[in-house]
Amino acid sequence: MSTLLLEIVTPERKVYAEQVDMVVVNGVEGQLGILPNHIPMVTPLKIAPVKVKKGNTEEVIAVGGGFVEVRKDKVVILAESAELPANIDIERARAAKERAEQRLTGKHKDVDLRRAELSLQRAINRINILNK
Known part of the structure; x- marks a missing residue:
């Protein structure tokens, strides 16, 4: 099964950068599930959790708005703020x-x-x- 690179970046630092199976974000138009080879797009994000699926595990990251850019093999979230649960x-x-x-x-x-x-x-x- 193919994966895609997820990067979550804030103005201060890179919060997350890993190969994942799926990303679920909450855009202003609704929830969006992103798999490898997704159609390229850019959309604004709500203040909401981002769900990351890797194998049989799921991670949740607090994202405080921003934008998501989707490419064929990469998802970049440019967030105003983002925190991993361990850092909250x-x-x-x-x-x-x-x-x-x-x-x-x-x-x-x-x-x-x-x-x-x-x-x-x-x-x-x-x-x-x-x-x-």
């Missing part, structure tokens, strides 16, 4: 979730609601990955 600090994620919720429910005029909503989504994504 659950207490930090819970604190970020609490802060974002407070900003969204507060009556302050100087709060950037869109930024607070995105922060909440990223925190929930991290927490959900560790709870699965």
Whole structure:
């Protein structure tokens, strides 16, 4: 069975680079399963887990938005943020979730609601990955 190279890159570093059997991402248009020899494409991503299948194992990576570029034998995810489950600090994620919720429910005029909503989504994504 053929594989494809998955690379997940953030502005700071390369988070992941391995040969995999399948990648499942959540694009803005819906969920997309990518196998070797997939048609080339580029699409924006939601803040959501990326599932990686290698043999009989499945990994989940927290991705905070960005884009996926699909080529015949390679998938590149250019993410705003990405974390492997082992690198997620659950207490930090819970604190970020609490802060974002407070900003969204507060009556302050100087709060950037869109930024607070995105922060909440990223925190929930991290927490959900560790709870699965």
